[in-house]
Amino acid sequence: MIGLNFSLRELLTRFEKDIQAEIDAHNDIFKSIDGNRQKMVKALGNSEEAALLQHRLDDMNQRWNDLKAKSANIRAHLEASAEKWNRLLTSLEELIKWLNAKDEELKKQMPIGGDVPTLQQQYDHCKALRRELKDKEQTILNAVDQARVFLADQPIEGPEEPRRSLHSKTELTPEEKAMRIAKAMRKQSTEVKEKWENLNASASIWQKQVDKALEKLKDLQCAMDDLDADLKEAENVRNGWKPVGDLLIDSLPDHIEKTTAFREEIAPINLKVKTVNDLSSQLSPLDLYPSLKMSRQLDDLNMRWKLLQVSVEDRLIQLQEAHRDFGPASQHFLSIEYFREKVLLGIHETQTTCWDHPKMTELFQSLADLNNVRFSAYRTAIKIRRLQKALCLDLLDLNTTSEVFKQHKLNQNDQLIGVQDVISCLTTIYSGLEEKHKDMVNVPLCVDMCLNWLLNVYDSGRTGKIRVQSLKIGLMSLSKGLLEEKYRYLFKEVAGPTEMCDQRQLGLLLHDAIQIPRQLGEVAAFGGSNIEPSVRSCFQQNHNKPEITVKQFIDWMRLEPQSMVWLPVLHRVAAAETAKHQAKCNICKECPIVGFRYRSLKHFNYDVCQSCFFSGRTAKGHKLHYPMVEYCIPTTSGEDVRDFTKVLKNKFRSKKYFAKHPRLGYLPVQTVLEGDNLETPITLISMWPEQYDPSQSPQLFHDDTHSRIEQYATRLAQMERTNGSFLTDSSSTTGSVLLNLQEMITGLEIKFSALVIGVLFYDPIFIGPQESFRLL
Numbered sequence: 001m002i003g004l005n006f007s008l009r010e011l012l013t014r015f016e017k018d019i020q021a022e023i024d025a026h027n028d029i030f031k032s033i034d035g036n037r038q039k040m041v042k043a044l045g046n047s048e049e050a051a052l053l054q055h056r057l058d059d060m061n062q063r064w065n066d067l068k069a070k071s072a073n074i075r076a077h078l079e080a081s082a083e084k085w086n087r088l089l090t091s092l093e094e095l096i097k098w099l100n101a102k103d104e105e106l107k108k109q110m111p112i113g114g115d116v117p118t119l120q121q122q123y124d125h126c127k128a129l130r131r132e133l134k135d136k137e138q139t140i141l142n143a144v145d146q147a148r149v150f151l152a153d154q155p156i157e158g159p160e161e162p163r164r165s166l167h168s169k170t171e172l173t174p175e176e177k178a179m180r181i182a183k184a185m186r187k188q189s190t191e192v193k194e195k196w197e198n199l200n201a202s203a204s205i206w207q208k209q210v211d212k213a214l215e216k217l218k219d220l221q222c223a224m225d226d227l228d229a230d231l232k233e234a235e236n237v238r239n240g241w242k243p244v245g246d247l248l249i250d251s252l253p254d255h256i257e258k259t260t261a262f263r264e265e266i267a268p269i270n271l272k273v274k275t276v277n278d279l280s281s282q283l284s285p286l287d288l289y290p291s292l293k294m295s296r297q298l299d300d301l302n303m304r305w306k307l308l309q310v311s312v313e314d315r316l317i318q319l320q321e322a323h324r325d326f327g328p329a330s331q332h333f334l335s336i337e338y339f340r341e342k343v344l345l346g347i348h349e350t351q352t353t354c355w356d357h358p359k360m361t362e363l364f365q366s367l368a369d370l371n372n373v374r375f376s377a378y379r380t381a382i383k384i385r386r387l388q389k390a391l392c393l394d395l396l397d398l399n400t401t402s403e404v405f406k407q408h409k410l411n412q413n414d415q416l417i418g419v420q421d422v423i424s425c426l427t428t429i430y431s432g433l434e435e436k437h438k439d440m441v442n443v444p445l446c447v448d449m450c451l452n453w454l455l456n457v458y459d460s461g462r463t464g465k466i467r468v469q470s471l472k473i474g475l476m477s478l479s480k481g482l483l484e485e486k487y488r489y490l491f492k493e494v495a496g497p498t499e500m501c502d503q504r505q506l507g508l509l510l511h512d513a514i515q516i517p518r519q520l521g522e523v524a525a526f527g528g529s530n531i532e533p534s535v536r537s538c539f540q541q542n543h544n545k546p547e548i549t550v551k552q553f554i555d556w557m558r559l560e561p562q563s564m565v566w567l568p569v570l571h572r573v574a575a576a577e578t579a580k581h582q583a584k585c586n587i588c589k590e591c592p593i594v595g596f597r598y599r600s601l602k603h604f605n606y607d608v609c610q611s612c613f614f615s616g617r618t619a620k621g622h623k624l625h626y627p628m629v630e631y632c633i634p635t636t637s638g639e640d641v642r643d644f645t646k647v648l649k650n651k652f653r654s655k656k657y658f659a660k661h662p663r664l665g666y667l668p669v670q671t672v673l674e675g676d677n678l679e680t681p682i683t684l685i686s687m688w689p690e691q692y693d694p695s696q697s698p699q700l701f702h703d704d705t706h707s708r709i710e711q712y713a714t715r716l717a718q719m720e721r722t723n724g725s726f727l728t729d730s731s732s733t734t735g736s737v738l739l740n741l742q743e744m745i746t747g748l749e750i751k752f753s754a755l756v757i758g759v760l761f762y763d764p765i766f767i768g769p770q771e772s773f774r775l776l
Contacts, residue, residue: 088143092147092188099192102133105129112209113291116218126207127207129203143189143192147185147186147188147189213283216282220283226272231308237262238311252323259316263313277302311439360449360452363449370382373615374615377525380517380526384516388570395433398481404432408425413472413494414467416466417465417466422471423447423451457474460519473490473509473512476493487550491509495550498547502546510535513567516566522566526564526566541555542556576595576610579631579633580594581607581635587618595611600622602627602650603622
């Protein structure tokens with residue numbers, strides 16, 4: 001207590017010593033006079049002087065006794081006063097310690113908790129603290145008042161005088177010590193008062209924050225619990241659904257009605273989800289942030305609601321499709337036996353019969369909507385993309401495809417396999433996909449549709465067999481994977497033991513690949529079915545070596561040869577599906593642009609979305625033959641600067657320059673038209689769209705001219721295997737048949753060549769190059 005007890009005791013001791021010393025110094029004299037008083041009075045007798053002496057001695061005795069009594073009273077008063085202020089200072093010091101402790105406890109409770117249990121604990125502590133402050137209030141106010149009374153009798157502390165000697169450092173007068181005591185008491189009483197006021201203010205503010213936060217969090221927790229209960233009830237109903245494949249056809253309408261009613265029944269849950277999210281958003285202005293556990297619970301509720309909605313919609317779609325596609329005669333949903341029987345029946349009865357799965361027919365009909373895309377490569381790629389997703393081949397990895405081929409020992413590329421073997425291979429593929437994507441893959445339906453597609457592409461005549469290599473090329477072309485990795489896999493399938501590929505092997509690869517757009521009626525735009533010019537182009541690119549390596553093949557494919565340009569465009573279409581570009585279409589005003597983005601290299605800030613570009617729409621005086629650049633992913637700042645520079649250059653170029661320097665976004669090939677000994681360059685395939693009429697778009701067909709040629713060739717091969725050789729002297733009839741067939745094929749080839757020329761003039765193609773997908 002800053003030496004206060006010591007100062008009071010020292011002052012009291014010195015006072016006692018001084019008084020006692022005076023009393024002791026005069027005590028002997030007093031006793032001597034008091035002892036001789038009688039003798040002196042008797043000696044004077046009855047004189048006036050004797051009476052006066054007696055009176056003076058009595059007065060001295062009285063004053064001496066009074067002095068001793070006053071000394072005792074002063075000593076008692078000082079002792080009582082010292083004890084009183086000592087207790088006051090001790091009390092002030094204890095109050096300061098108590099206030100500091102409570103302030104620390106309050107700070108430890110901060111910040112506001114993020115969940116109801118934590119906030120409830122903070123609320124209880126705050127209430128307890130307020131009660132303690134209420135109980136302590138009178139004690140603190142009394143101590144402050146007592147200190148104020150004591151300090152009222154003390155002089156106001158002035159500036160300290162400079163010390164005059166070294167003795168002043170150790171020896172203080174009683175007045176100086178009293179001033180120090182007053183200073184210490186004034187400091188402690190002021191500190192107690194300030195800490196008391198601050199603690200009360202902090203506790204009041206903290207209680208308001210806790211009360212408001214607790215109210216908000218309780219509302220949120222109550223809403224979340226209510227939402228959780230509703231979701232659990234709905235999820236229990238959903239989990240009780242039987243798989244659609246296990247339902248009887250007759251029960252489908254009833255299940256559709258129940259699912260629709262269930263969707264309407266759970267609709268109010270959306271309002272509860274919105275309420276929960278709104279309550280959560282109101283916490284941030286209060287500097288209140290939900291705990292990790294509560295945040296996860298909130299995210300989980302939102303996710304469960306979304307999954308519930310998706311599952312209900314998917315269930316309803318599956319039920320409706322099942323009810324629409326399969327007749328009441330079916331006992332179980334999605335039985336593939338009927339389709340397989342129809343396929344096999346067509347194969348055995350006639351070689352020209354073709355029957356499509358109802359879903360495949362529906363898919364082919366939906367592709368007609370894409371005929372308004374004016375550029376063949378994109379039209380073809382978008383059609384193939386839709387086909388790829390319908391067959392769920394966009395979920396199939398290249399490596400998985402290769403492993404399945406090895407598992408089924410499909411090593412002989414020239415080997416013919418039957419429908420049952422194809423079904424076995426496809427079942428393995430789709431069963432594996434179902435394990436990874438259970439809600440997206442329906443194995444029986446996918447097997448049926450993929451089998452249907454493979455037969456349409458590689459066995460349009462329904463002989464019942466397709467080549468192993470055709471199966472591999474078809475599935476790998478539509479599998480998921482990096483583009484150059486796909487090139488590598490395709491090359492590996494046709495390459496020899498030395499991992500080199502000759503012209504024949506490359507020709508087989510390109511022939512099987514080109515059948516995919518051919519089946520869609522789009523083959524003419526890619527040089528027709530004749531793959532010889534493409535093979536020649538590849539080997540000329542590599543200095544006409546007898547064989548090429550996989551690297552040389554990939555380098556050639558990077559140039560996007562005309563016959564295979566649809567494959568990289570397919571990958572760009574897939575990449576652009578979810579791409580968002582922070583740009584605005586100058587035609588339809590779509591913003592942001594989703595999908596492909598086309599930027600003019602002739603005008604500044606001219607962007608076109610894929611919908612407007614594919615339909616050939618323009619604006620602001622922009623011509624279709626102006627150079628443009630295509631982006632399937634968002635642009636970088638470097639690409640923006642590069643395009644700006646090119647626009648600036650093109651501003652100073654004339655029309656003659658662009659006419660003199662045409663740019664193709666693919667590698668054109670020289671086509672040898674069947675029936676003519678003339679090589680015609682493909683120069684009309686450029687960025688200009690054709691005068692396109694969707695009603696005149698190539699139709700999906702199975703018995704086109706090329707298909708007939710293949711059928712005749714197949715029959716010839718079968719006859720040759722059956723009869724040995726046509727060129728024998730023992731079979732003039734067979735030779736005559738061969739001659740007639742050869743003449744028929746020659747005539748058909750001439751007609752086919754004319755058809756190719758006609759298609760080329762009315763179906764040009766527009767493709768962007770590899771580096772930045774340019775359309776120049």
